[in-house]
Amino acid sequence: MSGDDKRVYIFDTTLRDGEQSPGVSLNIEEKLAIAQQLARLGVDVIEAGFPIASEGDFNAVSRIAKEVTGPIICGLSRTETADIKRAYEAVKGANRPRIHTFVATSQIHMSHKLCKTTEQVKEMAYEGVKLAKSLVEDVEFSAEDAFRSDLDFLCEVFDIAIQAGATVINIPDTVGYATPWEFGEFVKAVRLGVPNIDKTIISVHCHNDLGLAVANSLAAIRNGAQQVEVAVNGIGERAGNASLEEVVMALYTRRNYLGFTTNINIREIYRTSRMTSTLTGMQIQPNKAIVGKNAFAHESGIHQDGVIKERETYEIMNPEMLGITSKKLVLGKLSGRHAFKLQLKSLGYNLEGETLEKAFFEFKQLADRKKEILDEDLIILMDSQILGSSEEYYHLEYLQVSSGTNIAATSTVGLRMNGKLLEEAACADGPVEAAYSAINKMTKLPVRLETYSISAVTGGTDAQGEVVVSVSMGSNTFMGRGLSVDIIEASARAYINALNKIIKVYPDLKNVSVVSE
Ligand code: KIV
Ligand code: ZN
Numbered sequence: 001m002s003g004d005d006k007r008v009y010i011f012d013t014t015l016r017d018g019e020q021s022p023g024v025s026l027n028i029e030e031k032l033a034i035a036q037q038l039a040r041l042g043v044d045v046i047e048a049g050f051p052i053a054s055e056g057d058f059n060a061v062s063r064i065a066k067e068v069t070g071p072i073i074c075g076l077s078r079t080e081t082a083d084i085k086r087a088y089e090a091v092k093g094a095n096r097p098r099i100h101t102f103v104a105t106s107q108i109h110m111s112h113k114l115c116k117t118t119e120q121v122k123e124m125a126y127e128g129v130k131l132a133k134s135l136v137e138d139v140e141f142s143a144e145d146a147f148r149s150d151l152d153f154l155c156e157v158f159d160i161a162i163q164a165g166a167t168v169i170n171i172p173d174t175v176g177y178a179t180p181w182e183f184g185e186f187v188k189a190v191r192l193g194v195p196n197i198d199k200t201i202i203s204v205h206c207h208n209d210l211g212l213a214v215a216n217s218l219a220a221i222r223n224g225a226q227q228v229e230v231a232v233n234g235i236g237e238r239a240g241n242a243s244l245e246e247v248v249m250a251l252y253t254r255r256n257y258l259g260f261t262t263n264i265n266i267r268e269i270y271r272t273s274r275m276t277s278t279l280t281g282m283q284i285q286p287n288k289a290i291v292g293k294n295a296f297a298h299e300s301g302i303h304q305d306g307v308i309k310e311r312e313t314y315e316i317m318n319p320e321m322l323g324i325t326s327k328k329l330v331l332g333k334l335s336g337r338h339a340f341k342l343q344l345k346s347l348g349y350n351l352e353g354e355t356l357e358k359a360f361f362e363f364k365q366l367a368d369r370k371k372e373i374l375d376e377d378l379i380i381l382m383d384s385q386i387l388g389s390s391e392e393y394y395h396l397e398y399l400q401v402s403s404g405t406n407i408a409a410t411s412t413v414g415l416r417m418n419g420k421l422l423e424e425a426a427c428a429d430g431p432v433e434a435a436y437s438a439i440n441k442m443t444k445l446p447v448r449l450e451t452y453s454i455s456a457v458t459g460g461t462d463a464q465g466e467v468v469v470s471v472s473m474g475s476n477t478f479m480g481r482g483l484s485v486d487i488i489e490a491s492a493r494a495y496i497n498a499l500n501k502i503i504k505v506y507p508d509l510k511n512v513s514v515v516s517e
Contacts, residue, residue, distance in 0.1 A: 006226075006259065008228060008260045009045065009263075010042075010045070010247075010248065010264060011230070012071075013230070016076055017241050018236050021237070023477040024280045025479075025505070026060075030279040031060040032067065032068070038071065039068050039070040041265055041269070042262075046071045046074065047076060048064040048065065049061040049064075049076070049090070051075045051077070052086040058086065062090045065093040069095060072097070072138065073094035073097055075088075077102075079127065079128025084128060087100075099136050100142065101139065103124045104121070105153065107149075107150070108148065109145045118153060125157050133165030141161035142171075142172055146174070147178045148174075148177060155189075159196075162194065162199070169190075170203040171205070172205035173205070176213060180215040180216050190202070202224055204216070205241070207241060214247055214250065217247050232273055233277060245269050245273060245289075245322075252266060270323040274379050275386075280479065282479070283455070323348065325347065330377075331363070333368065337356070341360075347375060359381065377457060380464070380483060392496075396414075396489075399412070399413050399435060399488065399492050400413075401488050408428070408429070409434040411431060412424070413442070435492045436491075439496065446473060446474075447502065450471065454467045465484060465487035466481065466483050467490040468494060469481075469498055476505070481493075482496070
């Protein structure tokens with residue numbers, strides 16, 4: 001870093017826009033765990049949720065505000081009074097609270113969605129920011145669909161928001177329509193066209209509909225944006241948001257050329273990415289930049305030879321710097337508590353007391369079924385602890401399957417439901433279907449399995465299988481994840497994980513489940 005480098009603020013919206021990804025629904029413990037990890041990662045702002053949207057969102061934002069220290073904790077609101085007051089109630093426990101209020105400024109949004117005139121939108125922006133400012137010092141104002149808005153009108157609205165007290169002015173490309181050259185120019189035009197904008201922080205929020213969110217964010221930074229809104233693994237509405245790890249690593253890797261720095265602790269990137277993927281159920285594509293399984297894999301002989309001779313022949317970043325460990329064999333059945341604790345420490349997990357005991361117990365159970373426990377197994381074990389920490393209405397007690405060539409598969413499942421042990425059996429074409437049918441007989445939920453995928457956590461024939469399912473109920477989709485050395489068990493766990501999420505959102509459905517004595 002040179003003395004002239006400029007600081008870019010990283011505003012993380014994994015828990016707000018990221019959680020708006022179809023099928024993602026995090027519970028409060030999961031959100032808290034991600035927020036704590038984001039603080040370790042060193043983000044400047046955590047947008048923890050949209051408090052008026054639901055009771056669950058409100059509770060998660062207020063817990064994060066009270067318990068997560070370091071970053072600014074931000075809550076989203078429209079410009080309506082009730083929204084802003086609710087956002088304030090949620091963030092007020094934070095050391096550094098922020099209210100982020102927004103109204104749409106493009107003609108298409110104003111006339112079709114809001115049914116408001118330009119004058120009304122200006123007033124909404126003024127009144128919204130003014131109310132937020134009466135509650136907290138730090139107020140961010142966003143003009144939704146800014147990039148498709150009339151530039152003069154947009155500048156006028158930003159001017160009004162600044163007069164009302166906004167400290168951060170955000171320019172979203174809500175529908176991911178911009179290209180880098182024009183988005184850079186657009187940010188510059190706003191910077192030059194709004195009086196007193198230099199007294200605020202200029203922010204951008206880019207969506208990835210054309211796969212340009214990261215490029216647009218970088219173009220904006222070069223043209224005066226000081227804050228970028230990003231999400232871990234690039235998750236978010238539709239094609240997602242600009243990916244945190246890609247923006248950060250582009251700024252870091254090309255720092256000599258670009259001249260910007262962030263406060264991100266790069267070593268925590270991989271762990272944050274894995275945790276977000278495990279808890280949201282959104283798998284990372286293998287060729288995803290920075291954190292994909294193949295991001296540092298070299299397939300061709302020429303490349304392998306080059307990397308062996310000199311890593312930098314084909315690697316522009318050092319994977320170890322990102323917290324991606326190259327060590328393979330770690331622990332086994334005979335490893336003790338001390339070795340376990342040390343290995344976790346080297347992966348960034350500092351466990352003590354009861355938490356250590358619980359993790360050690362799970363580790364021993366895994367080691368009974370899997371000879372070699374690799375770093376990947378440990379990371380996923382840690383994240384699964386968070387998944388399993390929330391109370392389960394349905395709990396898998398046991399599972400038995402029989403299947404083979406030319407015979408129908410049968411499955412018997414023991415399910416503890418609200419403390420009561422039930423058992424059902426079912427036949428089907430395959431063992432997973434048989435297990436799911438048996439579970440359905442007991443839960444009786446009107447659900448539909450939409451997607452099912454399975455992958456191995458590590459290499460080797462004894463690898464744990466990781467199953468991700470999405471299950472729909474009405475118009476809502478819920479993701480579930482399950483892990484086991486037995487892939488049918490992993491499948492059942494994933495399905496039950498999704499059903500537990502459904503029952504949390506629709507507690508009345510508990511009544512439809514059969515309770516046979
Ligand atoms: O995409 C968008 O415009 C948003 C705003 C609420 C900032 O998410
Ligand atoms: Zn967005």
